[in-house]
Amino acid sequence: MNKIKEYVKEFIKEEDGIGVVEIILIIVVLIGLVIIFKKQIEQIVKNILSTISDRTEQVTAPPKE
Numbered sequence: 001m002n003k004i005k006e007y008v009k010e011f012i013k014e015e016d017g018i019g020v021v022e023i024i025l026i027i028v029v030l031i032g033l034v035i036i037f038k039k040q041i042e043q044i045v046k047n048i049l050s051t052i053s054d055r056t057e058q059v060t061a062p063p064k065e
Contacts, residue, residue: 034041
């Protein structure tokens with residue numbers, strides 16, 4: 001049990017990882033990009049879903065005689 005506590009303490013003291021501030025900044029930037037490009041993202045998703053739907057119908061439709 002002491003080894004686990006020591007490992008946790010060492011892990012917390014490490015400064016090699018990404019800090020909370022950096023993670024928050026990345027999230028803020030991503031949210032900003034989504035807000036800026038919302039219409040374009042919506043259009044891309046609609047096109048992708050439409051293409052998937054069309055191709056699914058082609059695969060599942062019975063062959064024409």
